[in-house]
Amino acid sequence: MFCPECGGEYREGFVECADCGVPLVERLPEPEEIPDEKLVALLRTGDPNELTFAEAVLTEADIPFVKKGEGVQDLFALGRVGLGFNPITGPIVLLVSEEHAAEGARLIEESEQAELEGLEELEDEDQYDDDDEEE
Secondary structure, three states, X not given: OEOOOOOXXXXXXXXXXXXXXXXXXXXXXXXXXXXXXXXXXXEEEOXXXXXXXXXXXXXXXXXXXXXXXXXXXXXXXXXOHHHOOXXXXXXXXXXXXHHHHHHHHHHHHHHHHHHHHHHHHHHHHOOOOHHHHHO
């Protein structure tokens, strides 16, 4: 018996997954075949803020992505050092399919520009004016 949610295997006699609370099935369905798409690098960075920003933009646009190298950054030699990434493993690479590459790059660029313009507006609005204090 198997849990269709988590894939946990149970002995005969169990009817519900202890973790998921769903009814068990005799066998798991065959995994869906994933098309072999060519992935291209959309972003290479050691900056966690830049990576998170790009992930948020792609997620919002429903563009699937894969991160390469994130899990090994702290495993070898000096870790991330001052570069923001491990010099042995290199920066984290954000990969998307070829069909989504142009749109993803455009959306990230537009979002970065909008973010920068928003920061400039905030800086202009936040200027301290001495005349306001005297009134």
